[in-house]
Every structure is written in structure tokens, then in C-alpha cells.
Amino acid sequence: NAGVTQTPKFQVLKTGQSMTLQCAQDMNHNSMYWYRQDPGMGLRLIYYSASEGTTDKGEVPNGYNVSRLNKREFSLRLESAAPSQTSVYFCASIDASGGAHNEQFFGPGTRLTVL
Amino acid sequence: SQQGEEDPQALSIQEGENATMNCSYKTSINNLQWYRQNSGRGLVHLILIRSNEREKHSGRLRVTLDTSKKSSSLLITASRAADTASYFCAARPFQGAQKLVFGQGTRLTINP
Numbered sequence: 204n205a206g207v208t209q210t211p212k213f214q215v216l217k218t219g220q221s222m223t224l225q226c227a228q229d230m231n232h233n234s235m236y237w238y239r240q241d242p243g244m245g246l247r248l249i250y251y252s253a254s255e256g257t258t259d260k261g262e263v264p265n266g267y268n269v270s271r272l273n274k275r276e277f278s279l280r281l282e283s284a285a286p287s288q289t290s291v292y293f294c295a296s297i298d299a300s301g302g303a304h305n306e307q308f309f310g311p312g313t314r315l316t317v318l
Numbered sequence: 319s320q321q322g323e324e325d326p327q328a329l330s331i332q333e334g335e336n337a338t339m340n341c342s343y344k345t346s347i348n349n350l351q352w353y354r355q356n357s358g359r360g361l362v363h364l365i366l367i368r369s370n371e372r373e374k375h376s377g378r379l380r381v382t383l384d385t386s387k388k389s390s391s392l393l394i395t396a397s398r399a400a401d402t403a404s405y406f407c408a409a410r411p412f413q414g415a416q417k418l419v420f421g422q423g424t425r426l427t428i429n430p
Contacts, residue, residue, distance in 0.1 A: 238420075245423050248419075262419075293360055
């Protein structure tokens with residue numbers, strides 16, 4: 204199993220450009236998450252998807268959109284990038300079936316710089 | 319605002335010593351988890367303690383939970399250079415979807 208994979212690993216954008224961060228998991232997990240991590244900070248939740256076909260806002264959703272394409276894939280889109288969105292983005296997944304108290308599995312991250 | 323607050327923000331100790339990190343949270347929780355992050359990497363789950371548990375062990379890790387004080391601690395015994403990393407607590411709120419609220423982390427450095 205590859206676990207949680209993210210593409211790209213690095214990206215540099217100019218202000219106003221758009222891009223989509225891709226995330227996929229092969230663990231048959233039903234819940235997926237997007238976080239951002241800023242220097243010296245913990246992770247802040249941007250959006251999550253409790254199950255295929257549903258998405259919900261997290262703590263810092265402004266400037267982002269998401270798509271739960273299928274059970275495996277959960278993408279994050281920046282429609283018009285701003286320097287404040289410079290961050291490291293992490294995708295995570297969890298098997299939340301049956302109310303299990305399970306751990307989240309994280310991808311390796313995408314380091315995004317907006318100039 | 320983030321629910322978890324961690325103390326200290328940075329900790330530097332000698333190899334072989336014990337390292338203790340503390341975490342506080344604000345609301346009722348279902349469970350509290352600890353994660354490790356090596357530089358430039360994603361987070362890796364270390365240990366989970368449920369709200370009805372007070373202490374849990376896993377290898378050299380010991381986690382305590384005091385729900386009356388809304389706090390948890392992570393103890394790493396007999397530290398090794400490979401333990402150098404950032405450690406985050408993450409609280410799963412009692413109600414609502416399976417979301418985690420992360421603390422700001424403790425940067426642990428083990429000196430050889």
C-alpha cells in the first residue's frame with residue numbers, strides 16, 4: 204500500500220494563479236482531510252470529507268475549494284492564489300466507519316509558495 | 319482558534335534523558351492523540367488515549383490524560399537522537415464529525 208499520496212511535492216505560483224492539489228489514498232478510508240501548516244504552527248483544518256459525496260468547511264476554508272472525486276481522491280483547489288496561502292499542505296485520511304477512534308494517516312505534504 | 323496548546327514550544331535534552339511535553343485543550347474530547355513530525359515530512363501517529371483512560375504506554379512512550387484539567391502529557395523515556403522531531407497533540411472533540419484539532423507542537427532536540 205502506498206498510503207496517502209500527494210502531488211505535487213513543491214509548487215511556486217504567482218498571485219492570482221490557480222492550481223489544484225491532488226490527494227489519493229489506497230486504504231479504503233471513508234474520511235479525508237486537508238490541512239495547512241504554517242511555520243512554527245500546528246495543523247489547521249481547511250476542509251474535510253466525512254464520506255464520498257460530502258464535504259464540509261474546517262477552521263480556515265476561505266480561498267479554497269475541494270472536490271471528493273471518489274472514495275480514493277480528495278482534491279484542494281486554489282482559484283486565485285494569494286501570498287497568505289504560502290504554506291505546507293497536508294492531506295490525511297481515516298477509517299471512520301463504525302465510530303472507530305482511529306488515527307489519521309498523513310501524506311508527505313505539498314510545499315506551496317505564492318509570490 | 320486552535321484547541322490544543324503545547325508546552326514547551328521547544329525542548330533540548332541529552333541523549334538518554336527523559337522528555338516530557340504537555341498539552342492543554344479547551345472542550346470535552348472523545349480522545350486525544352499524539353503525532354510526530356520529522357523535518358520536512360508528514361505527521362505520524364504515535365499513540366491515542368481515550369477520554370475514559372488516564373494513562374497509556376507504548377514502548378518508550380507514556381501518555382497521561384487528566385480530563386478534569388483538560389490536559390495531557392507525553393513522556394519519552396531514554397531518549398535517542400532519532401527522537402529529534404516535532405510532537406503534536408491532537409484532540410478529537412466529543413461531539414461532531416471525526417475532526418482533530420492540533421496544538422502548535424513541541425520541537426524536541428536530542429543532543430548526542
